[in-house]
Amino acid sequence: MKSNTVDNKHGNLQGPKGNQFKRLFKQIFMPHLFWALGALVFLLVTVLITLSLPIMVRYIVDGYVFNIETGQKYLFISCVLVTVAAFGTAIRFYLVTLLGERLVSDLRQELFEKIINLSPSFFEKNLTGDLVSRINADTTLVQSVAGSTLSLAIRNTLLFLGGIMLMFSTSIKLASFSLLIIPLIVFPLLYFGRFLRKLTRQTQDKLADSAGLASEYIFAATTIQTNSYQDHSVAEYNELIEDSYLKSKMRVFARSIMVFLIIILVFLAISFVVWAGLKDVESGSFSIGELLQFCLYSLVVGVSVGAITETYGEISKFLGALDRIGEIFNTLDPVEEPFDPIPIKTPINGSITFKKVKFSYPMREKLSALDIPKLTIHKNEKVALVGLSGAGKTTFFQLLQRLYDTNKGSILIDTYPITKVSKRELRQNIAYVPQEPVIFSKSVVDNIRIGRVNASLEDVEEAAKLACVDEFIKDLPKGYNTLLGERGLLISVGQKQRIAIARAILRDSPILLLDEATSSLDAISENAIKTAIDNVSGNKTIIVIAHRLSTVKNADRIIYLENGKIESQGTHGEMIKNNKKYRTLAELQFLI
Secondary structure, three states: OOOOOOOOOOOOOOOOOOOHHHHHHHHHHHHHHHHHHHHHHHHHHHHHHHHHHHHHHHHHHHHHHHOHHHHHHHHHHHHHHHHHHHHHHHHHHHHHHHHHHHHHHHHHHHHHHHHHOOOHHHHHHOOHHHHHHHHHHHHHHHHHHHHHHHHHHHHHHHHHHHHHHHHHHHOHHHHHHHHOOHHHHHHHHHHHHHHHHHHHHHHHHHHHHHHHHHHHHHHOHHHHHHOOOHHHHHHHHHHHHHHHHHHHHHHHHHHHHHHHHHHHHHHHHHHHHHHHHHHHHHHOOOOHHHHHHHHHHHHHHHHHHHHHHHHHHHHHHHHHHHHHHHHHHHOOOOOOOOOOOOOOOOOOOOOEEEEEEEEOOHHHOOOOOEEEEEEEEOOOOEEEEEOOOOOOHHHHHHHHOOOOOOOEEEEEEOOEEHHHOOHHHHHHOEEEEOOOOOOOOOEHHHHHOOOOOOOOHHHHHHHHHHOOOHHHHHOOOOHHHOEOOHHHOOOOHHHHHHHHHHHHHHHOOOEEEEEOOOOOOOHHHHHHHHHHHHHHOOOOEEEEEOOOHHHOOOOOEEEEEEOOEEEEEEOHHHHHHHOHHHHHHHHHOOOO
16 A cells, blocks of 8 residues: 655655644634634533533422421522523534534635645545545544534533532542542553554554545446456455454453453442441531532533543544545645746747756656657647657656656756746646546536636637537537536547547647557547648647657658657658657558
């Protein structure tokens, strides 16, 4: 599985450093501080009322023993207090629950925005399923804690502290006896708490690994089946799930031991205190009401400690989830936005210049992927990149779109160094058709509109006609409104490619990049696409990657790449004369 804990040099996941949690608090929690403070006010009111009720019980009991009217008065006051507490609890529940829902929504939006804007090197090292797990599962834990557990933890902590103080105000002797047992309760809580957090993090990591593996295998289900790999994939997934179960089993066992010890210790403490209190009642130094008041405070403290142990486990899970979420926010994008980007004069001319460019992929730093000392592609020129697989053609496109940054040298669009302009503005001037087009589970019209989201239906239809996709769209059940299914499973590979070309045509950018754009088309569609490309030639700078030389023989210039270097360049006729490798390719494709 891919590691989530390596260095951050090339966009790898890193744990939170320094004030990471503080930054998360300011970014996610601060905007909703008013709601949190409102919930806190009602929480304090209900805590004060809860702590006052044992005093009311004391006066009620002693009142019925010594003065019936006093007992009735405090009974009425108690009823009013309970009503106010119930109202306050309902409002607190509403505020904190809504706060949890708001926080998790904001957190998921921030996470998705962060992930979707990271450069390809990040996704080379992190599985999609793991990232989805962080967006869904980990943020759900944050919602659970922020929406209820944290409120309960604060409430029970205040009840614990208030109960201790009121126990001393009732009887210093009995409270001192009670405090002797508290260190025995707190020690296992702290010890097991650290252990639980470690186990929780390990469990979440294992679940994320299983989600990543499942996502990868489900995405390639057909390949799994055609290679009879099902049994092995199931066994691999089951192993990760079992590892997660074993970690969960250890965590649950540790929590069970902690709860057992605390319940026993609290019960023994309360039993001892009650016995000592009855001795004082017998001697006349303590009233029945005071003993009952003290016992109720002891019960409040005991219940609070038990509740804190439960919430401590939940908060440990929350901290583990926040740690994993923090890794995403702490990830640095290796392709950084310029501090003060230069605005581009639009429309650009579309000339492209490579100056002393050298590049190696982060995962293969010792292997040169591209080495171009000097290259200029002129405005409205149609250039073809040719070469064997791995020659550096796709790398050329990735650097031009600034999906990666060069190790050395610079690339210019017109006179603008691409590292000095914003990535968004740079890419708005480039239309790109990948070798393996991505189709989303949207309608045909929405898939094409990805090229230009505000395009009219007429513009979409015109782009579809130029891409030779209009005829098959009309045959679909709902035409342009037909949903294409996940990854476009309802259409063929060739149809996907034509939709991607329509998307690029609709974008109408000054620079058009075509990476094997006709590789999956039949001869008739390929010829139509060549005609469409010819139609837009003359007012766009077009760069085409092609193994099928028939699509590029009419290019203004053909550049032959080998091992990331330009071996030769020229027209189709010049390349046949001067480059033996290109001539061999042409002969194999019956172009000579």
